[in-house]
Amino acid sequence: MSTGLLAKCRAALDRGTDYVRLYGVFVKNCLSAGMEYRFNFWMGIAVEIAFLCAKALYILIVYQTDLHIGKLTPDHILLFIGTYTMMTGLYMGLFYVNFIRLQQYIRDGTLDLLMTKPVSLQFLVSLRYVDIGLPVPNVVAGAMMIAVGWHRSGLPLNGNIAGFAALLLAALAVTYGIMLLPALLAFRFVQTGAVTEIAHSIWDANNMPLDIFPQWLQRIGVYIIPVFLISNYAPKFVLNELAMGDIIWAVAAPVLLFVLVRWCWKRAVRSYSSAGS
């Protein structure tokens, strides 16, 4: 019995390793494809650096306005904004570039060939492209804001960092689920630009701590559409504002969301009618 379980675990681990390796090939291909166009590649980096400088102005704004939200000082708020900025960068670079292509795959039938590959179609469609340049200014600016906020708030550099990083990973998984769900509507309606816009508007609600919203909205944003988990829970953890129940929810939500996404994905793919050829 235990041998069978062990074999299953080993097979799952092998498969996981294969997927990680495959993801590495995706990243390599995207990077190589980007570098094929030298002018665009260097210009892209220059533009991203300019954006990085613009993002740095956020820090000035927070301090010049001396913004306080409840018990949160400008240093704390910077921690929240930094997390939001970093997550936006990761979402744009890792997920958005794929989710936006889904409607095109469905409209022109590109999905047909992807479907015949012996790997998870969801993996292939939702993680095939990585934009290396797009997330750089957001991730770097976000990391800078987090570092400044952390330091000025006098937070200790101990196990908190591991907790903060783990919650960021959970937030990344939540981001994947929340933002993929509306994209799946493309299987039914093909063009889903309007829904994507709504999803992005909801996403933007994260650019300030959730404390600015009324209680009922906070509950919706945490438990129904858990968008507030993305950029609030990691800073709240280091500020000791998360109860044990919140931490359990932060771990459970991505898992539940992933199960929901898998279920929706399977149903959506089943109804796929391809494009004429």
Added chain:
Amino acid sequence: MSAITVRDLSKTFAYYRKQSGLRHSLRNLFHREQLYRHAVANISFDIGQGEAVGFIGPNGAGKTTTLKMLSGILHPSAGEARVLGYVPWERRREFKRRFAIVMGQKSQLWWDLPANESIYLNKCIYGIDEREYRMTLDELAEMLDVKHLLGVQVRRLSLGERMKMEIIAALIHRPKLLFLDEPTLGLDFAAQQNVRQFLKAYKEEKQATILLTSHYMRDIEHVCGRALVIHGGQIAYDGKLSRMSESFGRRKRMKVRFAAFIPPEELHELVRLLAVVRTHDGLTAELEVSADEVKPLARLLIDHDLVEDWTVEEVPVEEVIERLYKAKFGNEGEGDDGEAPGTRQRHAQEG
């Protein structure tokens, strides 16, 4: 033993029709009349292991839809199919490892990268051992004569070269079953011939089962021994390709331009024993004649000093298919409104 077994397989698509103009677009926003198209209707056939079958039919006949169902891309509306022992639309990983599909109009190559990068990606997807990958890549690239192009950016390749790369990418895991949907579409004569020869060699070497759709009869004649003719979603002919060619392939069309006006009754009387007059307008005519009778007919027309110019052509495949279909189903499948047979209008609640 059957590699593919199909029983009463059907696929119905829902669609809607819109007349041109902004007014209709506006109306369409609020109400759409749902229509259903029976792309494939109760087809059944078996394909043995190692057999190469040409899937022939006009546009919209249901060829690609059938291929998509057999490769697991589409779920059927009804019916059963087993491909290599698997139900294709269950999309099992082991099943996907054992076949390949090439679609002439769709690409799996990364446009901005050399083809070898896309092929390497497939190596990782299929989990092919490095040594086996190198061997297969060398072998396929040599057979298709594109070894020197593997490192060239895909967007810089010609259509023919790109199709060859698509074929290599699709076959890198050495599948025993190939679904080929118009693999020579748009290629020039030399490239078509090259692909054809490759497919034949691959089939013979690997004992592969092939289901090939093509608009070019030569592709099918070169690679396949059996033909499945589909029209209006139904199988109109299933048998040896040679028998089909015997029935229809030995008919020729002679298009004649006369030196002077010739009355219809005179032409009919003259060629009556050798040919059938399909069209005639006094100065030009189209005659259908058995391949054996082309020479006597030509001699007859020359002897009477009637001809200024002529051409001799094959009977178009579409027409052959139409005849096969009519021979099997009569005229019952023809739609009143000129749509493809099998298209029926129904209201949504009836569906």
